[in-house]
Amino acid sequence: MSYARIKSIVVCVLLVFALTVPALAQGDVIKIGLISSLTGSVSTYGQSVRNAVTMAVDDINASGGILGRQISLIILDDKGDGTEAAQAARRLIDRENVALILGPVITPSVMAVAPICQAAGVPMLTPTGTGDQITTVGDFIFRGAYKDSFQGRIMAQFAAENLGLKEAAIIYDVANDYSVGLRNAFKTTFEELGGKIIAEESYSTGDTDFSAQLTSLAMRNPQALFIPDYYSTAGPILMQARLMGMDAVMLGVDGWDSPDLSALAGGFEEGGYIVNHYSGDVDSPVTQGFIAQYTAAFGQAPDALAALAYDGVMIVTKALEAAGSTDPEALKQALGTVEAIEGATGTIKMDPEGTPIKSAVILKITNGKWELVDRIDPIGR
Amino acid sequence: MSWQIAALQQLINGLAVGSVYALIALGYTMVYGIIKLINFAHGDIYMLGAYFGFYAITMLKLPLLPAMLVSMVAAAIVGVLLERIAYRPLRSSPRISVLITAIGASLLFQSTAQLVFGASFRPFPQAMPFRRIQLGPVFITNRQLLIFGVAVLLMVILHVLVTYTKFGKAMRAVARDKEAALLMGINVDRIISATFALGSALAATAGILVGMYYNRIDPYMGMMPGLKAFVAAVLGGIGIVPGAVVGGLLMGVAENLVVTLGSSTLRDAVAFAVLIVVLLFRPNGLLGKKGMEKV
Numbered sequence: 001m002s003y004a005r006i007k008s009i010v011v012c013v014l015l016v017f018a019l020t021v022p023a024l025a026q027g028d029v030i031k032i033g034l035i036s037s038l039t040g041s042v043s044t045y046g047q048s049v050r051n052a053v054t055m056a057v058d059d060i061n062a063s064g065g066i067l068g069r070q071i072s073l074i075i076l077d078d079k080g081d082g083t084e085a086a087q088a089a090r091r092l093i094d095r096e097n098v099a100l101i102l103g104p105v106i107t108p109s110v111m112a113v114a115p116i117c118q119a120a121g122v123p124m125l126t127p128t129g130t131g132d133q134i135t136t137v138g139d140f141i142f143r144g145a146y147k148d149s150f151q152g153r154i155m156a157q158f159a160a161e162n163l164g165l166k167e168a169a170i171i172y173d174v175a176n177d178y179s180v181g182l183r184n185a186f187k188t189t190f191e192e193l194g195g196k197i198i199a200e201e202s203y204s205t206g207d208t209d210f211s212a213q214l215t216s217l218a219m220r221n222p223q224a225l226f227i228p229d230y231y232s233t234a235g236p237i238l239m240q241a242r243l244m245g246m247d248a249v250m251l252g253v254d255g256w257d258s259p260d261l262s263a264l265a266g267g268f269e270e271g272g273y274i275v276n277h278y279s280g281d282v283d284s285p286v287t288q289g290f291i292a293q294y295t296a297a298f299g300q301a302p303d304a305l306a307a308l309a310y311d312g313v314m315i316v317t318k319a320l321e322a323a324g325s326t327d328p329e330a331l332k333q334a335l336g337t338v339e340a341i342e343g344a345t346g347t348i349k350m351d352p353e354g355t356p357i358k359s360a361v362i363l364k365i366t367n368g369k370w371e372l373v374d375r376i377d378p379i380g381r
Numbered sequence: 382m383s384w385q386i387a388a389l390q391q392l393i394n395g396l397a398v399g400s401v402y403a404l405i406a407l408g409y410t411m412v413y414g415i416i417k418l419i420n421f422a423h424g425d426i427y428m429l430g431a432y433f434g435f436y437a438i439t440m441l442k443l444p445l446l447p448a449m450l451v452s453m454v455a456a457a458i459v460g461v462l463l464e465r466i467a468y469r470p471l472r473s474s475p476r477i478s479v480l481i482t483a484i485g486a487s488l489l490f491q492s493t494a495q496l497v498f499g500a501s502f503r504p505f506p507q508a509m510p511f512r513r514i515q516l517g518p519v520f521i522t523n524r525q526l527l528i529f530g531v532a533v534l535l536m537v538i539l540h541v542l543v544t545y546t547k548f549g550k551a552m553r554a555v556a557r558d559k560e561a562a563l564l565m566g567i568n569v570d571r572i573i574s575a576t577f578a579l580g581s582a583l584a585a586t587a588g589i590l591v592g593m594y595y596n597r598i599d600p601y602m603g604m605m606p607g608l609k610a611f612v613a614a615v616l617g618g619i620g621i622v623p624g625a626v627v628g629g630l631l632m633g634v635a636e637n638l639v640v641t642l643g644s645s646t647l648r649d650a651v652a653f654a655v656l657i658v659v660l661l662f663r664p665n666g667l668l669g670k671k672g673m674e675k676v
Contacts, residue, residue, distance in 0.1 A: 039495070039499065039500035039501060040500045040501070041501075041502050041599065043499075043500065043501040043502075044501075079500060174646055201640070201645045202645050202646050203645060203648075204649070206601070206605065207605075208591070208595040208597055208602065209398055209594075209595060211394040211397070211398070211637070212391055212394055212395075212636070212637040212639075212640035212641070212645065212648065213640055213645045215387065215390045215391055215394055215637075215640075215641070216387060216391075216640055216641055216645070219386070219387045219390070232502040232597065235504070235596070235597070236595050236596050236597045239596050240595070240596075242511075243511055243513065243522050243524075244513075244520075244522075245513055245520065260501075260502075260504070263504035264502065264504045264596060264597060265596075266504070266507055266511070266596055
């Protein structure tokens with residue numbers, strides 16, 4: 001046998017080892033995929049989610065893992081884009097064989113991933129997706145946040161009952177399910193409560209010029225303007241609206257919650273109200289513990305996205321323990337029945353369709369800070 | 382308030398957006414006029430201009446107008462390099478090859494910008510206080526005034542440059558007949574480079590104005606305005622400098638008036654419908670002359 005021949009055999013043997021050794025080592029870890037929007041139009045959401053998830057997973061691994069196994073987290077970026085999210089899901093399922101997918105972050109991405117997970121029989125939990133239609137995709141699809149119909153209703157009730165508003169206008173993104181769903185819920189409830197939507201305008205995802213729509217709305221002089229969109233769009237709308245001299249009360253949603261909102265709104269977000277999942281002012285030991293740990297680790301206070309992502313890991317942990325294995329069927333059953341989890345966003349109990357029953361908070365931007373105005377329990381949702 | 386006042390207000394908004402389209406359209410039309418190329422990377426030069434302005438204000442701590450100059454120069458250099466590296470070697474190739482190269486350059490700029498500047502949406506430094514000037518029933522913001530002022534100034538400078546200077550004469554000569562211009566001793570390469578520099582500088586200014594006006598920039602911000610400005614250039618008659626201005630303003634006003642008179646969902650559709658209608662009746666654009674195209 002020639003030297004070259006021997007060398008090639010040795011290389012082959014080494015290669016086989018190189019390929020099989022990690023595979024053997026993987027036998028005692030639980031692989032979880034995280035699809036998050038780390039870049040793109042909603043990057044602060046994705047970064048918060050990644051921070052909180054890695055923090056929670058590190059804690060779990062440090063204290064011995066789940067079912068005696070360590071968690072191996074595979075993080076992919078979907079750039080806030082549905083196509084990228086679907087590709088990420090395929091890779092996590094086909095190549096990485098993950099036991100479960102956490103994410104994606106925003107409703108349009110979730111709606112691209114959910115059918116893939118359902119078809120492959122891989123449980124999926126979006127910690128932050130609020131679109132109503134998410135959990136209707138199938139029984140493998142779960143979420144860790146409230147639904148848009150709940151959120152939109154809470155804001156409409158707050159506007160009509162607490163703020164005593166009679167007339168409101170809406171500007172929303174026709175191309176985004178999230179924005180459309182919130183607009184529908186707000187409109188229905190506000191009108192049921194005797195209010196009137198005096199004007200409505202729409203735009204498409206990616207638009208930057210809202211002057212035409214806002215001019216139209218400003219002419220009607222509404223008492224309030226509801227802007228159901230992400231911070232990267234709501235910010236410029238707020239600024240452009242105020243520059244036009246619109247003095248309406250600005251009403252928002254959980255999508256406004258971002259450290260970047262203020263800069264994008266040029267400071268004109270002041271005085272606005274939003275519905276959110278969580279407030280740092282809540283006096284629960286879990287919430288306060290989470291805030292302290294997150295702030296120490298990342299140098300900034302967590303937003304609602306971070307809190308939801310942290311709770312998402314709590315839900316998954318509890319479900320894995322209850323299931324006793326990573327068998328998709330058992331895990332699915334366990335996810336659907338988790339309850340009494342004390343999370344950073346409150347007490348969590350999964351309802352039969354895969355949405356947790358949780359409370360919501362109303363926050364007001366006062367001197368650049370979110371202040372707790374009201375807390376609404378999920379009764380009669 | 383009545384719809385007439387709303388329409389008047391939309392006219393002001395439309396002229397502001399239209400001025401931006403016009404500034405970008407000028408670059409398309411000048412480049413087309415001179416080398417018959419639709420420079421699809423032009424919208425991305427506009428995006429780069431916005432980022433250059435962003436960094437000039439935040440990192441170099443420059444006030445708005447000097448930042449604008451820095452950005453114009455930087456974008457002009459990018460434009461010249463683009464022509465030198467990507468388009469010049471293909472000058473004698475079929476037009477389709479250059480067109481595909483332009484699309485490639487556009488994607489390259491977008492991806493590179495995403496890599497270098499990050500994909501996140503950025504607020505633009507608001508280097509100017511917020512003011513609103515009431516004009517009877519309607520108003521105009523100081524940002525809109527800035528857009529009008531800068532756009533008109535640049536258009537006048539461009540007009541003087543093209544019509545009354547030796548450089549302008551050379552440029553028109555190259556546009557008319559490249560070979561003949563060469564025989565007359567005109568340095569055609571230099572004129573083409575200068576045209577790219579000029580167009581890119583105008584686009585960069587548009588990028589900064591838009592950043593100030595909308596307070597949001599991102600690596601993909603050039604796509605839609607680039608497309609609309611291209612349509613504006615075709616609308617006015619591609620290759621004709623005043624046509625780009627007319628087309629841009631018309632597009633801006635049309636899409637804003639639609640919101641008042643019809644529905645905001647139709648906004649983009651109407652902008653492009655205007656193009657189709659105009660081209661049906663005037664295939665060479667509004668200011669185009671018949672038989673300009675050599676077949």
